[in-house]
Amino acid sequence: MTSARTKFLIGGVLVLGTAGYLMATSIKETGMYYLTPTELSTKLDADPGFRTAGVKIGARVVPGSIQRIPGGKEYAFRVTDGAKVVPVVYRGIAPDTFTDGVDVVVEGRMGADGTFQATTLLAKCASRYENAPGQGDDKYKQTPGYKAGTRA
Amino acid sequence: MILIGELSLWVALLMAAWAGVTSFAGGSLGRDDLITSGRRGIYATCAMVVLASLGLWTALLTHDFSLKYVASNTSANMPKVYIFSAFWGGQAGSMLFWSLILSCFSAIAIWSVRDKARDMAPWAAGTLAMILLFFIATVCFKANPYDRLSFVPADGRGMNPQLQNPGMAIHPPNLYLGYVATAIPFSFAIAALISRKLDAEWLSIVRRWSLLSWFFLTIGITLGMWWAYVELGWSGYWAWDPVENASLLPWLTGTAFLHSIMIQEKRGMLRKWNVVLVVTTFLLAIFGTFITRSGIIESVHSFAQSPVGTWFASFFFLSTGVTIYFVATRLKDLEAKAELESMVSREAAFLYNNLVLVGIAFSVLWGTLFPILSEWVRGSKITVGPPFFNTVNVPLGLLLLALTGVGPLIAWRKASTSNLKRQFAVPVALGLAVGALLLVLGMRDVYALVAYTLAGFVAATIGQEFYKGIGARRSIHGEAIPVAVVRLVARNRRRYGGYIVHAGIVVLFSAFAGLAFKKDHDIQLKGGQSTELVDPLGHRWRFVSQGTSTSESLNRFVTAVGLEVTRDGVPQGIITSEKRQYMDSNKNPLFEPSTEVGIRTSAKMDLYVVLAGVRDETAELRISFNPLVVWVWIGGMIMAIGGLIVMWPQAERRRAPSGYVATLEPAKRELAVTP
Numbered sequence: 001m002t003s004a005r006t007k008f009l010i011g012g013v014l015v016l017g018t019a020g021y022l023m024a025t026s027i028k029e030t031g032m033y034y035l036t037p038t039e040l041s042t043k044l045d046a047d048p049g050f051r052t053a054g055v056k057i058g059a060r061v062v063p064g065s066i067q068r069i070p071g072g073k074e075y076a077f078r079v080t081d082g083a084k085v086v087p088v089v090y091r092g093i094a095p096d097t098f099t100d101g102v103d104v105v106v107e108g109r110m111g112a113d114g115t116f117q118a119t120t121l122l123a124k125c126a127s128r129y130e131n132a133p134g135q136g137d138d139k140y141k142q143t144p145g146y147k148a149g150t151r152a
Numbered sequence: 153m154i155l156i157g158e159l160s161l162w163v164a165l166l167m168a169a170w171a172g173v174t175s176f177a178g179g180s181l182g183r184d185d186l187i188t189s190g191r192r193g194i195y196a197t198c199a200m201v202v203l204a205s206l207g208l209w210t211a212l213l214t215h216d217f218s219l220k221y222v223a224s225n226t227s228a229n230m231p232k233v234y235i236f237s238a239f240w241g242g243q244a245g246s247m248l249f250w251s252l253i254l255s256c257f258s259a260i261a262i263w264s265v266r267d268k269a270r271d272m273a274p275w276a277a278g279t280l281a282m283i284l285l286f287f288i289a290t291v292c293f294k295a296n297p298y299d300r301l302s303f304v305p306a307d308g309r310g311m312n313p314q315l316q317n318p319g320m321a322i323h324p325p326n327l328y329l330g331y332v333a334t335a336i337p338f339s340f341a342i343a344a345l346i347s348r349k350l351d352a353e354w355l356s357i358v359r360r361w362s363l364l365s366w367f368f369l370t371i372g373i374t375l376g377m378w379w380a381y382v383e384l385g386w387s388g389y390w391a392w393d394p395v396e397n398a399s400l401l402p403w404l405t406g407t408a409f410l411h412s413i414m415i416q417e418k419r420g421m422l423r424k425w426n427v428v429l430v431v432t433t434f435l436l437a438i439f440g441t442f443i444t445r446s447g448i449i450e451s452v453h454s455f456a457q458s459p460v461g462t463w464f465a466s467f468f469f470l471s472t473g474v475t476i477y478f479v480a481t482r483l484k485d486l487e488a489k490a491e492l493e494s495m496v497s498r499e500a501a502f503l504y505n506n507l508v509l510v511g512i513a514f515s516v517l518w519g520t521l522f523p524i525l526s527e528w529v530r531g532s533k534i535t536v537g538p539p540f541f542n543t544v545n546v547p548l549g550l551l552l553l554a555l556t557g558v559g560p561l562i563a564w565r566k567a568s569t570s571n572l573k574r575q576f577a578v579p580v581a582l583g584l585a586v587g588a589l590l591l592v593l594g595m596r597d598v599y600a601l602v603a604y605t606l607a608g609f610v611a612a613t614i615g616q617e618f619y620k621g622i623g624a625r626r627s628i629h630g631e632a633i634p635v636a637v638v639r640l641v642a643r644n645r646r647r648y649g650g651y652i653v654h655a656g657i658v659v660l661f662s663a664f665a666g667l668a669f670k671k672d673h674d675i676q677l678k679g680g681q682s683t684e685l686v687d688p689l690g691h692r693w694r695f696v697s698q699g700t701s702t703s704e705s706l707n708r709f710v711t712a713v714g715l716e717v718t719r720d721g722v723p724q725g726i727i728t729s730e731k732r733q734y735m736d737s738n739k740n741p742l743f744e745p746s747t748e749v750g751i752r753t754s755a756k757m758d759l760y761v762v763l764a765g766v767r768d769e770t771a772e773l774r775i776s777f778n779p780l781v782v783w784v785w786i787g788g789m790i791m792a793i794g795g796l797i798v799m800w801p802q803a804e805r806r807r808a809p810s811g812y813v814a815t816l817e818p819a820k821r822e823l824a825v826t827p
Contacts, residue, residue, distance in 0.1 A: 004491075004492045004493055004494050004495055004497075004500070005491065005492050007495045008492055008495060008500055008503060011495070011504065012503075012504070012507050015504070015507055015508065015511065015548075015551070016507065016511055018547070019511045019515060019544060019547075019548055022543050022544045022547065023515055023518060023519075023540070023544050025543075026536070026539060026540045026543040026544060027522065027534075027536055027540060029539075030536060030537065030539035030540050030543070031522070031526075031534045031535065031536050031540070032534065032535050032536075032537070033532055033533065033534055033535075034523060034533040034534065034535045035532070035533070039532070056535055068767070073674060073676070073772060092674065093674060093762075093764040093765075093772065093774055094764070094765075
């Protein structure tokens with residue numbers, strides 16, 4: 001009786017152990033730091049070797065900084081968190097939502113010249129489903145149909 | 153109607169509070185008048201929430217833009233169907249929608265036990281009333297769709313074009329139905345813990361509602377994948393995004409429960425475990441709603457950050473605390489009535505099934521929360537992406553697939569060698585044959601080979617069961633094959649419905665394995681230019697650009713590209729992909745441009761064309777060959793159909809004579825069918 005139970009537990013430990021091992025190693029191998037430009041620069045100052053690590057940067061696209069490199073599917077732009085600015089080069093198809101001033105997440109590595117070489121580019125957008133709270137009313141005032149002073 | 157709706161919402165709040173207080177008081181004092189009053193309170197809450205919902209629908213359909221919700225989520229020029237679905241398209245409306253489903257489900261569940269489960273029912277009603285109170289309060293105070301603007305805009309902001317899709321109109325309601333249905337088993341679990349009545353009656357109620365929840369979650373998740381695939385234009389259907397994971401978690405634990413409950417029914421084991429699974433499923437549904445709404449985890453498709461986050465977090469921790477308290481104080485009532493007798497038995501197979509499902513759920517939860525956990529523990533945010541989830545879950549998933557074949561065929565208690573030979577010789581041989589064939593045909597991806605070998609094995613076990621069952625009916629009743637199939641399934645709904653669900657799983661895993669052979673190509677074409685690509689099956693495709701065009705319709709401005717497609721020299725017609733810019737009634741652009749993907753589906757492979765943009769009359773395109781994608785939707789549908797068969801009530805006359813000994817019936821039939 002107990003032996004079946006013990007055998008089951010051994011099997012269970014094996015299964016969960018393998019799963020745990022896979023989880024631990026794949027986090028080590030594929031986990032990525034998710035940093036703001038400021039945090040990235042602090043990390044790089046503290047340890048220049050950090051340059052080789054893959055990271056994700058979450059920041060906002062500097063308006064007017066997006067450039068298409070002619071002939072290729074390459075984008076050059078700058079992102080900022082308000083304090084530090086990081087130049088980024090991205091090769092590939094940019095999402096529909098990628099425009100001036102949107103929040104983006106770029107994934108890649110810091111190049112030797114200080115330009116971030118991005119392999120993926122995700123653009124986030126507050127209006128994906130609806131407005132962020134607080135900005136709602138102002139947006140209406142920009143719509144031409146809006147008449148100032150009309151009350152409900 | 154709008155005013156009535158708004159007022160009803162507040163009355164509903166009071167009704168839910170009343171139902172909670174009277175039910176709990178009635179339960180603890182044993183007073184029938186209070187219990188009855190509590191039950192009526194639930195019905196009244198339901199009626200009020202229905203009125204509140206009708207009010208919002210009225211506001212949406214009559215374009216009452218003085219309501220902020222109507223103005224932010226719809227515009228006058230939108231198709232009616234999406235105005236209708238805007239009810240659940242935004243934060244506040246979707247919370248009201250939650251309350252609507254929850255109140256209806258609660259009313260049905262409480263009504264269905266009005267004459268039975270006397271010890272449990274008031275506690276279940278009270279728990280449900282508390283959950284209702286929480287949701288209605290959230291709607292009233294934190295996300296009220298009846299909030300008014302200080303002015304009336306001439307038109308609303310419209311709906312995000314990506315949500316203007318038939319899939320998006322029906323995907324969220326299904327998911328919500330699935331999420332919300334977990335509240336019923338949870339309430340009955342709490343009720344059973346309080347009243348110490350964890351008996352067969354409890355199992356039957358909880359099982360029925362868990363199945364319902366599983367059914368809707370399955371449909372909801374499948375529709376969500378389909379929507380992401382056809383609408384978002386990244387040629388995939390699952391990205392391990394937190395929001396997707398949130399929908400998968402309760403599905404995983406719910407699936408685990410639907411299996412382990414069979415062990416409790418047949419052998420009286422796993423009583424604690426089952427209670428924990430029921431409760432966990434509900435808590436994960438709440439947790440899922442919480443991370444979707446709070447913006448606590450970076451997700452590409454989260455709702456806007458909002459104040460409901462803290463409410464949900466408090467509710468989540470409160471529910472967890474209450475549950476832990478009751479489980480801990482009732483451990484004695486939950487002692488198992490039997491023990492595991494052998495490793496080679498159905499019990500063991502089911503236990504491993506549970507272990508793997510919960511293991512997958514844990515790893516998904518871990519990966520989803522890792523950015524937060526790592527920030528707490530190590531001070532820097534570390535994210536994990538699809539590679540993490542795939543590395544961990546592909547092996548676990550394959551183990552699960554193998555168990556899908558083993559579980560239903562292996563004997564209870566202790567399988568004999570002859571049982572194993574009889575049940576597994578043919579399926580194992582067939583599975584290996586499938587694997588060998590694919591190897592010979594040149595398939596080299598190890599995981600895909602294992603997946604198809606196992607798929608062959610599981611499919612063969614299911615086929616064998618049907619073959620035996622049909623054969624038995626034919627020899628006993630002399631029925632024709634189609635009649636035998638229908639009767640076989642109809643008379644053993646749980647068993648054969650379950651096999652159909654498993655068949656869906658086989659189809660689904662086969663489709664997943666096809667991802668190993670997916671190919672993407674980024675190309676640029678001017679009008680008249682062409683390109684040639686080779687797909688994973690070795691066909692040569694030629695694409696000739698017809699140039700780009702622009703047009704305007706109803707509420708959008710469209711840029712389109714047409715490609716003339718030939719495969720191995722045979723014309724396949726023209727495939728088009730569009731970029732759309734939606735606008736309001738005054739032709740002002742709304743939202744960012746969105747992509748309309750050109751998809752050509754076939755059984756073997758999808759051709760998937762995305763127009764990324766047009767620059768100097770050059771179309772930038774991503775052309776993907778996605779093998780077997782259509783089978784993901786088919787697999788999901790088969791699972792849902794199987795679930796429906798399992799749920800479909802057996803005719804009463806068959807059950808009536810035996811009272812509630814029905815749980816034993818399948819075992820008897822099993823003996824009859826597998827001689």
